[in-house]
Amino acid sequence: MKQYINPDNSKTFREKTKKVQELINTALYILDKFGIPLDNTARRLEKMAISFLASGDIKNLRDFVSAKDLNSGYALKTREIINFVNKYFSENISPGSYDDIRRKDLKLLTIAEVVLQSSPNSATNDSTRGYSINPTYAELIRQFGEKNWEKSVADRLKNIEPLNVKLKRERQISKVKVTLPVGGQLTFSAGEHNDLQKAIIEDFLPRYGFGANVLYVGDTADKYLYLEKEELEKLNFFEISHEELPDVIAYSKKKNWLYLIEAVHSSGPINEIRLLQLQQLTKNCLADIVYVTAFLNRSKFRQFMTEIAWETEVWIADNPDHLVHFNGDKFLGPYRKD
Incomplete structure (x- = not known):
């Protein structure tokens, strides 16, 4: 038995x-x-x-x-x-x-x-x-x-x-198919948070990712749904088991930009405290960091607008062709201290 x-x-x-x-x-x-x-x-x-x-x-x-x-x-x-x-x-x-x-x-x-x-x-x-x-x-x-x-x-x-x-049967019915920018598919469990992650991968990255590959994405049912551990290690990224991982991580080899993206449904925008945490965790990273907070719609963005940290970007899924820049003197890109 x-x-x-x-x-x-x-x-x-x-x-x-x-x-x-x-x-x-x-x-x-x-x-x-x-x-x-x-x-x-x-x-x-x-x-x-x-x-x-x-x-x-x-x-x-x-x-x-x-x-x-x-x-x-x-x-x-x-x-x-x-x-x-x-x-x-x-x-x-x-x-x-x-x-x-x-x-x-x-x-x-x-x-x-x-x-x-x-x-x-x-x-x-x-x-x-x-x-x-x-x-x-x-x-x-x-x-x-x-x-x-x-x-x-x-x-x-x-x-x-x-x-x-x-x-x-219920799980199969409620799955959300996601197509990666470089091909292949992921399957998310259903829910607005995962709908937003799907939009980030299929709509944000093709527009603003400069050929970025997804290196990590978590699902509400599986924290490590997709993970390119070796690629992250090559960039000297922090320990992937850390609880402070963002929702989506993508890397543009063309720009040497690493996108750290938070998908906000009910909480978790990149505010000043979160930005400091991520900056400390990525201080040894070999790529330049782009910080992005994503929302499903403008009404959700308005709920968190006053919390967004400077030197970060905002993307709204139902207006996919536009970005909100909190970077002051520049548009999309890493904010260097030099």
Whole structure:
């Protein structure tokens, strides 16, 4: 059976007994076959698994055959789930973390209806509401270990679209394709911030980039969506893992200009403080720096206009053929101190 959690990846998992580790990996195997997406951290998977086991009163491998469900009258409140996992799975979860059970640990399971709420029409923060395994899934759990179990699961659930398929479809639908100036494509997750980054790459750089290549761009779902680490290192750029990275970095070999571009949707223009940070971080850079703040439209620009630092540029996506220069005595270009 696949090991979904490696002890090397989770301190709490490593500290558990071998039997509990096997129980958790078995629970994740079952959830995998039920179509629950498991693309998460080891600790998050661990907590989902033990909350699932608590919802069925499963304390060891032998208990799968007698897993309880909502029809049996069994349901644990979130605080009771914490007590259960602390007692049986060597956890030390604070009682004050009860809301994390609902919002994080059981979230995917309740969305997929593998785990049901005892009073689904009650308020979101109803402390009397319990959680228990859906009888349909509990029946399959009780059959776990029987011959052709996976086929039985597939047959029984054939009319239920798995959550991992639903989420995959939604993610594909909500992706934004971006074409790089030098060819090739990126795929952003949907959102106004990423729409603006798409405009920066497809509209700003072809107009004002002097043949610039994109060397870095982050996505709201993937901080390092595109990264040319070696090229940045050649320019003596600061450590790419630094939290102060701008949204888009591009380099024009023709001009030896490095563009540091902030895409502003709700916050983050290049103000005087941000400019000083970037100047300090790039003090050893071999290229001349061009600082650009980008906005989707003029109304958004007006919200931040008084914050923009001098010696920087502003570009507005719905007026792509114009720049606003905060450089005083010059137009687009790096502002040298000599």
